[in-house]
Amino acid sequence: xxxxxxxxxxxxxxxxxxxxxxxxxxxxxxxxxxxxxxxxxxxxxxxxxxxxxxxxxxxxxxxxxxxxxxxxxxxxxxxxxxxxxxxxxxxxxxxxxxxxxxxxxxxxxxxxxxxxxxxxxxxxxxxxxxxxxxxxxxxxxxxxxxxxxxxxxxxxxxxxxxxxxxxxxxxxxxxxxxxxxxxxxxxxxxxxxxxxxxxxxxxxxxxxxxxxxxxxxxxxxxxxxxxxxxxxxxxxxxxxxxxxxxxxxxxxxxxxxxxxxxxxxxxxxxxxxxxxxxxxxxxxxxxxxxxxxxxxxxxxxxxxxxxxxxxxxxxxxxxxxxxxxxxxxxxxxxxxxxxxxxxxxxxxxxxxxxxxxxxxxxxxxxxxxxxxxxxxxxxxxxxxxxxxxxxxxxxxxxxx
Numbered sequence: 001x002x003x004x005x006x007x008x009x010x011x012x013x014x015x016x017x018x019x020x021x022x023x024x025x026x027x028x029x030x031x032x033x034x035x036x037x038x039x040x041x042x043x044x045x046x047x048x049x050x051x052x053x054x055x056x057x058x059x060x061x062x063x064x065x066x067x068x069x070x071x072x073x074x075x076x077x078x079x080x081x082x083x084x085x086x087x088x089x090x091x092x093x094x095x096x097x098x099x100x101x102x103x104x105x106x107x108x109x110x111x112x113x114x115x116x117x118x119x120x121x122x123x124x125x126x127x128x129x130x131x132x133x134x135x136x137x138x139x140x141x142x143x144x145x146x147x148x149x150x151x152x153x154x155x156x157x158x159x160x161x162x163x164x165x166x167x168x169x170x171x172x173x174x175x176x177x178x179x180x181x182x183x184x185x186x187x188x189x190x191x192x193x194x195x196x197x198x199x200x201x202x203x204x205x206x207x208x209x210x211x212x213x214x215x216x217x218x219x220x221x222x223x224x225x226x227x228x229x230x231x232x233x234x235x236x237x238x239x240x241x242x243x244x245x246x247x248x249x250x251x252x253x254x255x256x257x258x259x260x261x262x263x264x265x266x267x268x269x270x271x272x273x274x275x276x277x278x279x280x281x282x283x284x285x286x287x288x289x290x291x292x293x294x295x296x297x298x299x300x301x302x303x304x305x306x307x308x309x310x311x312x313x314x315x316x317x318x319x320x321x322x323x324x325x326x327x328x329x330x331x332x333x334x335x336x337x338x339x340x341x342x343x344x345x346x347x348x349x350x351x352x353x354x355x356x357x358x359x360x361x362x363x364x365x366x367x368x369x370x371x372x373x374x375x376x377x378x379x380x381x382x383x384x385x386x387x388x389x390x391x392x393x394x395x396x397x398x399x400x
Contacts, residue, residue: 112268
């Protein structure tokens with residue numbers, strides 16, 4: 001098998017998923033076109049070298065329907081010989097896109113692939129595809145498909161996570177994200193011009209720098225009403241040791257919806273001769289796992305445990321972790337189950353503060369991880385994300 005190298009990792013800023021957001025007026029294809037152009041300019045990439053583009057996208061509806069991985073390359077004017085595959089494993093989709101693209105290189109099928117993800121939640125809202133497993137309660141129950149916030153509240157109940165702990169996680173995420181933005185740690189952002197608003201979006205928009213413990217404490221639980229409609233009963237039947245579900249998650253300690261895209265340029269060792277840049281990192285391993293669907297979001301932990309076990313590593317062997325802040329209770333579970341010190345986990349904030357453009361989040365985190373490994377001069381990093389139904393995916397990256 002060939003070694004698989006990361007030659008570049010770039011992204012757009014994460015914009016607020018509102019009409020007023022900096023990227024809302026653009027199509028998702030416009031975001032990807034800007035990133036494809038940036039790959040060419042930064043690395044000297046000839047698009048004819050790219051065998052396939054693989055993109056994660058969760059809500060493949062409207063602007064994001066029709067295999068956006070392929071149509072975005074055509075929109076950008078890339079050669080018609082470049083393939084395209086759109087991947088959906090819920091919120092871990094872009095990590096899986098990277099893993100599949102890496103397998104193509106490792107197997108010798110392609111010398112170069114582009115992998116990442118896109119989600120514009122202001123233009124294609126979550127659940128706008130009206131999937132029966134989410135909008136038909138009876139069918140959803142048969143499939144054990146619950147909304148993400150309900151799973152997060154169950155995780156809180158099972159792990160004894162208090163509202164105060166959850167708010168503390170959210171506050172730390174906001175503080176770290178604001179520091180990283182102020183200090184210029186997010187090196188991978190590519191400026192994107194929005195001609196409708198006549199602005200160029202260069203910074204993440206979702207960070208709430210004025211967040212305090214007091215302001216978080218004032219917010220009401222977001223998923224208690226959903227629980228009262230039957231979800232609590234279903235979860236308690238699965239976990240009879242619990243008397244109640246802890247509804248501790250609010251808009252303040254939950255992920256913020258966002259618009260964004262991210263891509264990585266992957267290739268074998270020979271690709272370096274065709275580029276102006278050397279590889280930045282190597283993809284060492286990937287893992288996917290599925291955990292209890294009633295917890296919905298615990299797959300991030302399961303995938304990371306599997307990855308470390310297969311590589312015969314402990315958490316102490318890894319320099320940095322970028323793990324999906326899929327609601328605050330999951331962060332507490334990650335730290336406890338994996339024994340990760342706080343100074344190694346999401347050191348520049350997570351999606352609670354920075355925003356969660358579902359299909360793009362994993363690829364964004366991979367770029368953030370690589371930037372931070374380089375800034376600190378460290379070697380090994382893990383990026384992992386949870387998806388719905390207990391799905392989870394993880395990557396082990398070695399900085400060169």
